[in-house]
Amino acid sequence: MKKTxxxxxxxxxxxxxxxxxxxLYGLFDISYGVTKSEIVGNPSAxxxxxxxxxxxxxxxxxGFRGVEDLGGGMKAGFxxxxxxxxxxxxxxxxRLSTSGHTDTNRTAYATGGAYLGQNSYSTGGSSQNRQxxxxxxxxxxxxxxxxxxxNMYTVSSLSGYLGGFEGxxxxxxxxxxxxxxxxxxxxxGLTYISPVFSGFKVTVQYGGTTNPAFESDNGSLGTNQNKRxxxxxxxxxxxxxxxxxxxRMKTQSAGGVTxxxxxxxxxxxxxxxxxxxxxxxxxxxxxxxVDVKSYQLGVSVPFGAFNVFGTFGKxxxxxxxxxxxxxxxxxxxxxxKQRQFGVTYTLSKRTMLYVxxxxxxxxxxxxxxxxxxxxxFGVRHTF
Numbered sequence: 001m002k003k004t005x006x007x008x009x010x011x012x013x014x015x016x017x018x019x020x021x022x023x024l025y026g027l028f029d030i031s032y033g034v035t036k037s038e039i040v041g042n043p044s045a046x047x048x049x050x051x052x053x054x055x056x057x058x059x060x061x062x063g064f065r066g067v068e069d070l071g072g073g074m075k076a077g078f079x080x081x082x083x084x085x086x087x088x089x090x091x092x093x094x095r096l097s098t099s100g101h102t103d104t105n106r107t108a109y110a111t112g113g114a115y116l117g118q119n120s121y122s123t124g125g126s127s128q129n130r131q132x133x134x135x136x137x138x139x140x141x142x143x144x145x146x147x148x149x150x151n152m153y154t155v156s157s158l159s160g161y162l163g164g165f166e167g168x169x170x171x172x173x174x175x176x177x178x179x180x181x182x183x184x185x186x187x188x189g190l191t192y193i194s195p196v197f198s199g200f201k202v203t204v205q206y207g208g209t210t211n212p213a214f215e216s217d218n219g220s221l222g223t224n225q226n227k228r229x230x231x232x233x234x235x236x237x238x239x240x241x242x243x244x245x246x247x248r249m250k251t252q253s254a255g256g257v258t259x260x261x262x263x264x265x266x267x268x269x270x271x272x273x274x275x276x277x278x279x280x281x282x283x284x285x286x287x288x289x290v291d292v293k294s295y296q297l298g299v300s301v302p303f304g305a306f307n308v309f310g311t312f313g314k315x316x317x318x319x320x321x322x323x324x325x326x327x328x329x330x331x332x333x334x335x336x337k338q339r340q341f342g343v344t345y346t347l348s349k350r351t352m353l354y355v356x357x358x359x360x361x362x363x364x365x366x367x368x369x370x371x372x373x374x375x376x377f378g379v380r381h382t383f
Contacts, residue, residue: 020068024383029167030086031056031354031378040369052087056167057354057380060084061130074138079148081130131186144191151205151232151245152176152265153185159234159243161267161278163298163311163340168374170340170358174313177294177336178263178284182249183207183228203232205247225252239271259287275301282315291318296338305346312339336362352380 031053039045054060062084067077133146149158156175157166164171179185189207208226230247248262263284270277279297286292296313316335342356355377362370 020066022064022066024062024064026060026062026084027058027380027382028054028060028084028086029057029378029380030054031376033168033374033376033378035169036373038371040371053168053376053378054086056165056356056376056378057352058167059130060086063130072138074136076134076136078134080132083130139195141195142191142193144193145189147186147188148191150179150183150185150187150228150247151203151230152179152183152247152263154203154232155243155245155265155267156280156282157185159267160241160269161243161280163278163296163300163309164358165340165342165354165356168340168356168358168376169360169372170338170356170374171296171298171311171313172358173336173338173360174282174294174296174315175280177282177315178292179247179282181261181286182247182263182284183230187228189228199235199237201234203230203234205230205232226250239273240268241270242266242268261286263292275299292316293318307344307346308342309344310339310341313337336360350382354378354380 032051033053033056035049035053037045037047060083061081063079063081065077065079067075069075131146131148133144133148135142135144137143153176156162156179162171162175166172166175176185187207189205192204194202205228207228227250228247229250230245232243232245234243235241243266245265246262247265248260250258250260252258261284263282265280265282267280268278277297277299279295282292282294284292292315294313294315296311298309298311300307300309314335314337338358338360340356340358342354342358345353347353357373357375359371359373361372
């Protein structure tokens with residue numbers, strides 16, 4: 001009898017573990033390189049930084065995934081990620097600053113406050129820096145709630161349309177141009193992902209910005225009320241892949257002023273076998289007469305375990321209006337040009353070596369041009 005009970009308990013335990021599981025995963029990217037920033041024509045503003053850096057190909061992280069089989073084709077699960085920094089002091093994010101500003105979100109500023117672009121990799125230690133959400137999934141699709149990637153970041157950085165490394169100069173601006181004003185890379189909210197029909201998949205999001213309470217009191221508390229709506233359509237058929245996303249942010253300020261900035265993104269890639277081409281195009285407006293446009297194009301060519309890549313892009317505001325509040329702190333940046341080249345070498349399924357160099361140059365009216373150059377070699381390991 002005792003043996004029978006033990007056997008039944010073992011079977012029950014095995015069944016329980018088979019119905020639910022938790023997976024630990026992570027990514028570490030460490031490189032050594034040289035970062036140079038300068039204001040063209042102003043030798044006193046030249047700055048050079050040499051040493052260890054991180055987050056070139058992706059942000060360092062530690063994460064947990066859990067899933068439970070609910071039966072009838074239904075599953076419940078969660079994703080929780082925290083950022084991990086291997087460098088005690090990280091000042092490599094301020095690529096175009098001479099003020100010594102340390103920015104853990106790796107935003108790139110030009111001297112004088114003109115905003116150039118945003119790289120959403122972070123080095124800090126809060127779970128809010130990365131995804132944290134729960135979900136239900138079944139034959140009807142998937143429903144997520146929590147802090148998660150936005151449709152904008154899915155198109156710009158996660159879908160394979162970016163030809164370079166967004167964690168360094170040369171591929172850090174054009175693909176995310178305009179997205180900060182309509183929600184950024186990650187935000188709190190609800191997401192519905194449809195099943196795939198004839199190669200098509202639809203993702204609908206409703207939420208706000210990085211503030212968890214996206215419908216906050218905009219009267220007595222004096223805070224803004226942000227409501228973000230976004231629709232993403234993905235298509236995949238063999239070597240061809242394409243995505244279109246439209247995101248709108250309705251913001252009502254404490255003073256009662258309502259704005260509805262919007263951003264439309266298009267991304268596509270085609271794998272010819274001997275080479276893969278990819279690119280993105282962004283087109284948005286800030287609801288105040290200022291348009292934002294950008295594009296980036298890239299190509300990668302495999303040679304066994306080696307992969308050679310190159311990318312270039314351009315971003316601009318139109319018309320140029322210095323001091324006008326728009327997607328970020330100012331619209332004084334006329335245009336930003338970027339280019340990047342590199343080589344990766346796959347050591348294994350989990351480990352990759354890389355070397356890359358890139359340049360980002362900003363031109364603003366009535367000011368000197370600003371230029372940043374990165375050269376790095378490093379290793380990326382996932383587990």
